[in-house]
Amino acid sequence: MFDMKCNECGTVNNENAKYCNNCGVELKRQSNSQDFSEKLDNIGKKMQKAGCALTFVFTIPILLAIFFGIPGLIIGIVIAMIAVPAVLKQY
Ligand SMILES: [Zn+2]
Numbered sequence: 001m002f003d004m005k006c007n008e009c010g011t012v013n014n015e016n017a018k019y020c021n022n023c024g025v026e027l028k029r030q031s032n033s034q035d036f037s038e039k040l041d042n043i044g045k046k047m048q049k050a051g052c053a054l055t056f057v058f059t060i061p062i063l064l065a066i067f068f069g070i071p072g073l074i075i076g077i078v079i080a081m082i083a084v085p086a087v088l089k090q091y
Helices: 032-090
Strands: none
Touching: none
């Protein structure tokens, strides 16, 4: 995935290598920006997952309202209010 390319001599080392095979210089992840964008990507994916779960949670009061009218809606909202923090905590 990540080529540990030596900044000194340009040798491409093993992904997990800490020091260059050729010149022995300490290797650092070349592109921090790549790591950063990867993190952003992960956050985006998490948000997407949480969004799906939240959408599901909000359909509960709607479904209950359809089947049981206003009391169902109230119960559904209570369930959603309990479920939303639980869902958010999970992600
Ligand atoms: Zn080197």
